[in-house]
Amino acid sequence: MPELPEVETIKRELEAVILDKRITAVIVNNARVIREPKKEKFVANLKNVAIKKIIRKGKLLIFELSSGKFLTIHLKMTGQLIYPGDGKTSRVSFGFSDDTILDFNDSRIFGELRIVDDWQKLKFIKELGPEPFDIDAEKFKEMLASKKTKIKVLIMDQKFISGIGNLYANEALFRARIHPERPANHLSDKEKELLFKGIKNTLSEAIQYKGSSVDQYVQVSGRPGEYVKYHKVYDREGEKCFRCKGRIKRISLGGRGTYFCPSCQK
DNA sequence: AATGGGACCTGCGCGC
DNA sequence: TGCGCGCAGGTCCCAT
Numbered sequence: 001m002p003e004l005p006e007v008e009t010i011k012r013e014l015e016a017v018i019l020d021k022r023i024t025a026v027i028v029n030n031a032r033v034i035r036e037p038k039k040e041k042f043v044a045n046l047k048n049v050a051i052k053k054i055i056r057k058g059k060l061l062i063f064e065l066s067s068g069k070f071l072t073i074h075l076k077m078t079g080q081l082i083y084p085g086d087g088k089t090s091r092v093s094f095g096f097s098d099d100t101i102l103d104f105n106d107s108r109i110f111g112e113l114r115i116v117d118d119w120q121k122l123k124f125i126k127e128l129g130p131e132p133f134d135i136d137a138e139k140f141k142e143m144l145a146s147k148k149t150k151i152k153v154l155i156m157d158q159k160f161i162s163g164i165g166n167l168y169a170n171e172a173l174f175r176a177r178i179h180p181e182r183p184a185n186h187l188s189d190k191e192k193e194l195l196f197k198g199i200k201n202t203l204s205e206a207i208q209y210k211g212s213s214v215d216q217y218v219q220v221s222g223r224p225g226e227y228v229k230y231h232k233v234y235d236r237e238g239e240k241c242f243r244c245k246g247r248i249k250r251i252s253l254g255g256r257g258t259y260f261c262p263s264c265q266k
Numbered sequence: 267a268a269t270g271g272g273a274c275c276t277g278c279g280c281g282c
Numbered sequence: 283t284g285c286g287c288g289c290a291g292g293t294c295c296c297a298t
Contacts, residue, residue: 002292074292076291077291078291107275108277110274148268149269158292165291166291216277254269255271273295281288282285
């Protein structure tokens with residue numbers, strides 16, 4: 001499940017390999033992932049344009065094109081960007097003038113490709129909360145003050161704060177020793193600070209290790225991300241807590257698998 | 267307003 | 283062995 005660290009890893013790798021390349025062919029093997037405009041127009045819009053810049057906002061990737069338009073890519077859960085690709089097993093592939101190919105794979109077809117005139121006008125972007133790296137602890141505390149929602153559900157809400165998905169929400173709460181079902185506004189100042197630190201540290205370490213390869217995520221090169229080794233709670237139901245010898249418990253929150261240690265997360 | 271559930275999908279792992 | 287079922291989770295949408 002690509003979250004901020006995985007998308008950031010992909011962004012950095014793509015910058016190293018496809019920047020300034022000119023698209024000469026677009027292969028559409030499954031048009032369902034193309035959300036706008038319609039397939040023919042989408043393809044026409046990409047012919048003979050170069051990729052000038054790559055931007056990431058939350059979990060969204062944005063390619064600035066030489067035409068002035070933008071190609072946006074949301075990987076959702078099973079999206080992959082692979083370079084060099086083969087153009088065959090993908091949902092959509094982009095062929096460049098040097099005969100190399102960038103593959104967009106997506107086994108579950110949840111991913112979304114768009115070409116837009118202005119990415120900042122996308123509803124998803126306009127509603128997106130700040131990234132953890134763009135605010136300080138004081139701001140984070142203020143943001144939590146009026147929220148009664150369960151803390152884990154809140155930090156996964158992209159409108160509240162952007163970039164955190166299920167995996168890193170679980171890991172950050174473990175670091176802060178906070179029970180995922182606590183109402184956000186009941187956390188003490190100290191706990192809010194610990195959580196903010198937990199979020200930032202988890203995300204930056206995950207970026208350092210090039211993401212977590214659970215499910216389908218891989219780097220652009222196809223190699224797995226190494227951070228799985230360092231997970232403390234995610235997908236460890238029934239196993240021993242690394243901190244206190246309790247047992248990791250799994251519950252469902254907001255329909256998502258939630259892992260925590262009941263004896264040291266209060 | 268906040269919350270919960272379903273929908274979108276496919277592939278995998280489990281139990282019988 | 284093989285089949286059917288439940289589950290995985292990012293985001294949107296709808297009902298309560």
